[in-house]
Amino acid sequence: MRSNRVLANSRLNKPVKKKWISQDAAWAFLLLIPLFIGILLIYSSTIFGFVMSFTNWDIVRKAEWVGIENYRTLAEDELVWKAMRNTLYFLIIAIPAKLIIGLALAVLLNQKLKGVNFFRLTYFFPTACSVVAIALVWGYLYGVDGFLNTLLQGLGLSKVYWMDEHNAMNSIAIMSLWGGVGYIALLFLAGLQNVPPEYYEASRVDGANRFQQFRMITLPLLTPTTFFILITQMITVFQMFGENYLMPGPLNSTLSIVQYIFTEAFQGFRMGYASALSYILILIIFIITIVQFKLQKKWVNYDL
Known part of the structure; x- marks a missing residue:
C-alpha cells in the first residue's frame, strides 16, 4: 500500500514535458502554408524572369544566353x-x-x-x-x-x-x-x-x-x-x-x-x-x- 502511494506521489512530482509548439500555433502555421507557397512562387518567378531577360527563348527551343x-x-x-x-x-x-x-x-x-x-x-x-x-x-x-x-x-x-x-x-x-x-x-x-x-x-x-x-x-x-x-x-x-x-x-x-x-x-x-x-x-x-x-x-x- 505504501509503495503504491510513493509511486503515485512520484508521478505527480514528475516534471511535465512542454511541447515545442502549441496546438494553436501549429494550426496557424498550417493555415499559413498556402500563403507561404504563393510568396515562394512569386519570388521564384521573379528571379526566373530576371534571368530569362538575359536569354533568347521562344518557349519551344532551349534558352540561349545573350547577355545584355x-x-x-x-x-x-x-x-x-x-x-x-x-x-x-x-x-x-x-x-x-x-x-x-x-x-x-x-x-x-x-x-x-x-x-x-x-x-x-x-x-x-x-x-x-x-x-x-x-x-x-x-x-x-x-x-x-x-x-x-x-x-x-x-x-x-x-x-x-x-x-x-x-x-x-x-x-x-x-x-x-x-x-x-x-x-x-x-x-x-x-x-x-x-x-x-x-x-x-x-x-x-x-x-x-x-x-x-x-x-x-x-x-x-x-x-x-x-x-x-x-x-x-x-x-x-x-x-x-x-x-x-x-x-x-x-x-x-x-x-x-x-x-x-x-x-x-x-x-x-x-x-x-x-x-x-x-x-x-x-x-x-x-x-x-x-x-x-x-x-x-x-x-x-x-x-x-
Whole structure:
C-alpha cells in the first residue's frame, strides 16, 4: 500500500514535458502554408524572369544566353519609345484631369442633400464594371456611325473619326476618365469627411469665406489622399492594358508598354525580350514611387 502511494506521489512530482509548439500555433502555421507557397512562387518567378531577360527563348527551343543584348535592343526599339510617349501623355493629361474632376465631384457629393447617396452610387458604378464591358460600350459610341457621330450630325456637325491615329489617345483618355473618376471621387469624399469641422468653425469666426476655407484648410488636409491617388494612378497608367488592347488605334497610336510586352511574349514568343521590357517597367515604377515618397515631405500635410 505504501509503495503504491510513493509511486503515485512520484508521478505527480514528475516534471511535465512542454511541447515545442502549441496546438494553436501549429494550426496557424498550417493555415499559413498556402500563403507561404504563393510568396515562394512569386519570388521564384521573379528571379526566373530576371534571368530569362538575359536569354533568347521562344518557349519551344532551349534558352540561349545573350547577355545584355535584349536591353540594348529595347533601347533602340522605336515601339518602346512610342509606348513610353503614350504613357507620358496619360501621366500629363489624364491623371490631372481625373484629380480635378474627382475632387470637384467629391465636394458636390459631400453636401447634405436629399438623394445624395444615389448620386454617389451612380458615379462609382463605372468603377465596378469590367474593362471589357466598358470598351464594348465606348466602342459603339466611338463608331463611325455610332451614337456620338449620330448626335453630332443631328446638331449639324460633321463626323469625328474618334479612333483614327490623331484622336485615338484622346478617346481612350476620355473613356478612362469616365471609368475611373468615380473611384477617385470616393477617395476624396472619404478625405473630406475626415476633416475636423472645428477648423471650419474657427475659420468662420475669423471671417474666412468658403473659397479661403477650401484653399487654406480643405486642400492642405487632402494632400495625403492626393498623394495616395497620385501613386496608385501613376502605377495604373504604366500598367494600362485592357483599354489599349480592346480599342487599338491604327499604326500603334495607342500602344502601351504592357500591351507591347504581351505582344512580344505571347504573339512573337520572344520571352527573353518581353522579360527585359518587364524589368525596365518595374524599374521605372520603382524610381517614380521612390521620388514621390521623397517629395511628399515638401507638400503632404497631415495636420495644419
